[in-house]
Amino acid sequence: xxxxxxxxxxxxxxxxxxxxxxxxxxxxxxxxxxxxxxxxxxxxxxxxxxxxxxxxxxxxxxxxxxxxxxxxxxxxxxxxxxxxxxxxxxxxxxxxxxxxxxxxxxxxxxxxxxxxx
Amino acid sequence: xxxxxxxxxxxxxxxxxxxxxxxxxxxxxxxxxxxxxxxxxxxxxxxxxxxxxxxxxxxxxxxxxxxxxxxxxxxxxxxxxxxxxxxxxxxxxxxxxxxxxxxxxxxxxxxxxxxxxxxxxxxxxxxxxxxxxxxxxxxxxxxxxxxxxxxxxxxxxxxxxxxxxxxxxxxxxxxxxxxxxxxxxxxxxxxxxxxxxxxx
Numbered sequence: 369x370x371x372x373x374x375x376x377x378x379x380x381x382x383x384x385x386x387x388x389x390x391x392x393x394x395x396x397x398x399x400x401x402x403x404x405x406x407x408x409x410x411x412x413x414x415x416x417x418x419x420x421x422x423x424x425x426x427x428x429x430x431x432x433x434x435x436x437x438x439x440x441x442x443x444x445x446x447x448x449x450x451x452x453x454x455x456x457x458x459x460x461x462x463x464x465x466x467x468x469x470x471x472x473x474x475x476x477x478x479x480x481x482x483x484x485x
Numbered sequence: 486x487x488x489x490x491x492x493x494x495x496x497x498x499x500x501x502x503x504x505x506x507x508x509x510x511x512x513x514x515x516x517x518x519x520x521x522x523x524x525x526x527x528x529x530x531x532x533x534x535x536x537x538x539x540x541x542x543x544x545x546x547x548x549x550x551x552x553x554x555x556x557x558x559x560x561x562x563x564x565x566x567x568x569x570x571x572x573x574x575x576x577x578x579x580x581x582x583x584x585x586x587x588x589x590x591x592x593x594x595x596x597x598x599x600x601x602x603x604x605x606x607x608x609x610x611x612x613x614x615x616x617x618x619x620x621x622x623x624x625x626x627x628x629x630x631x632x633x634x635x636x637x638x639x640x641x642x643x644x645x646x647x648x649x650x651x652x653x654x655x656x657x658x659x660x661x662x663x664x665x666x667x668x669x670x671x672x673x674x675x676x677x678x679x680x681x682x683x684x685x
Contacts, residue, residue, distance in 0.1 A: 399535060400542045410539060410552060411559030414532070422528075432538075441537035 372424065372455075375463065381406040382416040384467045386427060387456045390448045398432075398443040417446060426452030498619050505622070506546030510553035513594065514540045517553070517560035520587065523567075550598055554591065561587050586636060593639035597622075600646055617653060621646025 372379065385405050389397045403413050420427045432443040448456060460467045518533035536556060543549045565584050600618060625642025 398538075400539050403539075409559075410536075410556050414536075414556075415559075441534045441541060443538045444531075444535045 372419070372459065375459065376416075378406065378408050378412045379416050379419070380459070380463055381408060382413060382420070383426075383456050384460060384464055386420075386446065386448050387453070387460060387467060390453060390456075395447050396445055397447070398445050400443075402446075420452070421446075424452075424455070425449060426455050502618065502622065503546045506550045507540070509594075510540050510543075510546075510549035511537050513550070513553035513557050517557040520557070520564045521560035523564060547598070550594075554594055554598070557591055557594070561591060590636035590639055593636070593643040596643040597639060597646075600643065617646050617650035620649050 382402055385402060386397065389395075399410070399413060399417070402408075402417075403410055406413065417427065417429075421429060426449060427446045428449050429444045429446050432445065434442055457468065514536040515533045518536050519529045522529035522532060540549050540553055543552050561584070564587070600621075621642045621644075624645035625638045625640075628637045628641035
């Protein structure tokens with residue numbers, strides 16, 4: 369398992385959200401939903417997703433299944449891989465223990481000033 | 486009457502302009518994905534579709550365009566960092582040229598967005614501004630069709646709109662020179678003196 373080389377606020381926000389949705393059994397987390405939930409910009413969120421997917425292998429993406437009558441660009445849903453679950457638990461235990469105590473709760477972005485807990 | 490007609494026309498044109506924003510935003514999103522993942526076409530294609538879906542979910546044309554601009558600027562920054570980080574000495578000239586072209590395209594897109602806002606605010610002023618915007622977009626569309634690039638479309642749109650607007654706004658002012666001072670006769674001077682004017 370490759371650990372994160374650099375842990376930033378947006379990285380923790382996205383990871384916490386991914387872990388929360390994984391714990392809740394929800395598998396419909398896509399880019400726009402992450403942006404809305406974390407209140408982070410698109411480039412920031414996609415930068416983190418790139419790191420998690422390509423560099424670390426903690427998440428995997430799957431395309432939205434469209435009905436035949438649907439058209440247009442498809443969404444891509446992200447879920448934690450088993451490696452990602454273990455990694456996210458380790459990182460969150462260290463940096464945001466509150467996220468592990470109440471998995472599956474309604475996720476809210478952490479306050480950005482003092483600490484991330 | 487003409488002001489009302491101009492107002493209606495301007496509103497229709499503004500509506501049409503707004504209608505072009507979503508497609509412009511989609512193109513910009515696709516371009517930013519290609520720019521960000523330049524060395525990985527498969528990833529670029531994947532991300533392009535995803536970003537297009539993201540743009541589709543944003544409400545309103547202006548919001549779509551602003552999101553796409555944000556993505557494009559970030560992609561530009563990433564591409565520049567990557568190009569400069571690999572081999573600064575060799576790639577710096579190439580990267581500079583590319584950055585100038587890309588930067589110009591992004592700046593032009595921002596200019597068009599600001600232009601649209603400005604035009605919307607100036608609806609009451611008259612049709613001249615809107616005419617400049619529409620003429621600029623037409624020139625840009627032709628340039629984009631010839632060059633087949635977003636940069637040409639945006640750059641020429643902004644340049645033509647600004648040029649036309651400047652011509653319309655400033656040409657009449659330049660022509661409106663102060664009248665020459667002619668020598669007045671004694672009787673004229675007497676007639677125009679403040680004492681006589683007040684007496685009337």
